Amino acid sequence: MDFTTYPDFMLLQGDCMERLKEIENNSINAIFADPPYFLSNGGISVQNGKQVCVDKGDWDKGGTPEHIYKFNRRWLEVCRPKLKDNGTIWISGTYHNIFVVQRCLQECGYKILNIITWQKTDPPPNLSCRYFNFSTELIIWARKSPKIPHKFNYDVMKELNGGKQMTDVWRLSSVGKWEKTCGKHPTQKPLRLLYRIILASTDKCDTILDPFAGSCTTGIAANLLGRKFIGIEQSNDFLQLGVRRRQEINNPLTAQEMLKKMSESPDEVMVLVNHASQDKRKLMIEKGICYMRAGESKGSLQVTHGFERMRFVLLHTNGVNAQLFHIKKGKEGSFQIWNKFSLEKQGFQPEHADYYIVIHFENTPIEFVGQLNIKQRINTYIPKIYPLSDIIGIE
Numbered sequence: 001m002d003f004t005t006y007p008d009f010m011l012l013q014g015d016c017m018e019r020l021k022e023i024e025n026n027s028i029n030a031i032f033a034d035p036p037y038f039l040s041n042g043g044i045s046v047q048n049g050k051q052v053c054v055d056k057g058d059w060d061k062g063g064t065p066e067h068i069y070k071f072n073r074r075w076l077e078v079c080r081p082k083l084k085d086n087g088t089i090w091i092s093g094t095y096h097n098i099f100v101v102q103r104c105l106q107e108c109g110y111k112i113l114n115i116i117t118w119q120k121t122d123p124p125p126n127l128s129c130r131y132f133n134f135s136t137e138l139i140i141w142a143r144k145s146p147k148i149p150h151k152f153n154y155d156v157m158k159e160l161n162g163g164k165q166m167t168d169v170w171r172l173s174s175v176g177k178w179e180k181t182c183g184k185h186p187t188q189k190p191l192r193l194l195y196r197i198i199l200a201s202t203d204k205c206d207t208i209l210d211p212f213a214g215s216c217t218t219g220i221a222a223n224l225l226g227r228k229f230i231g232i233e234q235s236n237d238f239l240q241l242g243v244r245r246r247q248e249i250n251n252p253l254t255a256q257e258m259l260k261k262m263s264e265s266p267d268e269v270m271v272l273v274n275h276a277s278q279d280k281r282k283l284m285i286e287k288g289i290c291y292m293r294a295g296e297s298k299g300s301l302q303v304t305h306g307f308e309r310m311r312f313v314l315l316h317t318n319g320v321n322a323q324l325f326h327i328k329k330g331k332e333g334s335f336q337i338w339n340k341f342s343l344e345k346q347g348f349q350p351e352h353a354d355y356y357i358v359i360h361f362e363n364t365p366i367e368f369v370g371q372l373n374i375k376q377r378i379n380t381y382i383p384k385i386y387p388l389s390d391i392i393g394i395e
């Protein structure tokens with residue numbers, strides 16, 4: 001049974017090894033595949049605070065190493081001709097399957113581009129206490145051909161990372177309740193992960209294929225971002241769940257809300273880093289006010305992605321004497337636009353503009369064990385917003 005309810009959301013039911021053959025060669029811009037990891041083998045894990053046996057379903061029960069190899073080799077082989085020449089494939093996994101996938105990719109003629117580490121910000125504890133806590137999944141990114149350049153939206157990724165090169169470690173939370181309003185899939189991927197993958201490797205109107213579609217997370221993210229989706233899934237129940245999720249985003253308000261949530265990385269705490277001369281910094285700390293020019297010119301605040309998650313102000317003078325402060329939570333709000341005269345009333349001498357962005361902070365610096373550093377970078381004089389983890393080094 002096939003579901004083609006929406007022109008941009010095509011679902012095929014059955015074994016992907018077979019159904020993939022029906023897809024036109026050279027027609028797919030990117031593939032995301034979340035194949036069975038083969039980890040449902042009687043181990044234990046934690047769900048909602050309770051110990052549970054790892055059992056995702058029969059489809060995830062481990063075969064022999066030979067079976068795992070043959071399975072991955074086959075679907076990867078069938079997928080490759082479906083990709084356009086500059087197309088790429090993303091495959092998620094853990095140590096249970098990912099090294100086999102890497103071998104198969106190379107044998108099939110793909111070229112590996114990156115291994116993304118998805119670091120979960122909310123991993124369940126390891127109950128046995130005999131291992132490190134498992135907090136990552138790996139995603140191999142590979143292109144169809146060793147010789148033909150691949151599609152990569154480098155600038156989009158840089159912007160998403162606050163103006164710096166996006167790294168291969170992505171800190172993102174696991175799937176949230178807001179993504180399960182239509183029902184649950186036992187191994188559902190978070191929309192935020194797919195958001196990044198789709199933006200990195202496709203353009204609007206491109207087609208994305210997922211041969212192990214599950215609850216169609218890839219399709220939902222693809223459609224919300226204006227891309228087309230083809231999904232293959234063997235289970236009718238999971239496909240029905242995918243259809244319900246697709247129906248849900250037919251409501252423009254729901255779609256807008258989901259798109260907003262999907263584009264956030266709420267786990268990253270952001271910090272405003274601002275340069276101030278020695279005297280000005282002293283006065284700023286006394287008054288608990290940090291100000292910057294509003295606008296586009298040099299010395300003005302660059303409002304980057306994540307501004308709404310700003311929790312701290314880091315003040316420094318020429319890259320030294322950095323001190324970190326909490327932004328005030330107050331009725332009047334911590335972020336305001338003031339004019340020159342309001343600042344003058346506070347004893348400042350604003351020089352270059354009529355309007356300034358003012359941020360109020362608690363004027364007791366945060367105590368850290370060890371030395372607080374700011375990394376030297378070009379233009380540290382321009383106030384910018386960075387993830388906390390990125391700008392402080394505790395020695």
Ligand SMILES: C[S@@+](CC[C@H](N)C(=O)[O-])C[C@H]1O[C@@H](n2cnc3c(N)ncnc32)[C@H](O)[C@@H]1O
Nearest residue numbers: 015016034185187188189212214215217233234
């Ligand atoms: C890890 S889950 C994918 C979850 C999905 N990423 C999501 O966010 O919902 C793998 C899915 O592949 C399906 N599956 C396993 N073997 C398959 C095959 N040979 N052909 C098609 N689907 C298969 C399973 O039923 C399962 O739903």
